[in-house]
Amino acid sequence: MLKELKMKKLRLALVASAAAMLFSGMAVAQSAPPSQATVQGTAAAAATSDMSDGEIRKVDKDAKKLTIKHGPLKNLDMPGMTMVFSVKDDAVLDQVQSGEKVRFFAEKVDGKITVTKIEAAR
Numbered sequence: 001m002l003k004e005l006k007m008k009k010l011r012l013a014l015v016a017s018a019a020a021m022l023f024s025g026m027a028v029a030q031s032a033p034p035s036q037a038t039v040q041g042t043a044a045a046a047a048t049s050d051m052s053d054g055e056i057r058k059v060d061k062d063a064k065k066l067t068i069k070h071g072p073l074k075n076l077d078m079p080g081m082t083m084v085f086s087v088k089d090d091a092v093l094d095q096v097q098s099g100e101k102v103r104f105f106a107e108k109v110d111g112k113i114t115v116t117k118i119e120a121a122r
């Protein structure tokens with residue numbers, strides 16, 4: 001009975017270490033190809049840059065606004081969501097299109113959350 005319990009514990013420990021190895025292996029694989037960056041896979045990249053991931057959902061040239069499905073915005077303390085942004089430079093409205101994946105930076109300008117930097121995601 002006691003021996004059986006010990007075996008069970010040992011097996012659990014083995015499973016846990018195998019899972020840990022698998023997880024660390026995955027982390028390495030995920031950070032390896034920079035071109036494969038996804039919304040989930042850019043945690044490391046976000047640390048080196050303040051740009052956030054986003055996907056353009058709507059370009060409203062009349063209102064001069066962009067609807068972006070975005071990842072967490074660290075500087076604004078905002079989790080990922082889909083929302084409307086003002087743009088600092090109207091020219092970006094001609095540079096992006098709905099469905100496009102982007103990297104961008106937003107900050108509060110005159111009380112409005114405004115996209116101040118944006119580029120196509122690689």
Ligand SMILES: [Cu+2]
Pocket residue numbers: 070078079080081082083
């Ligand atoms: Cu938001």
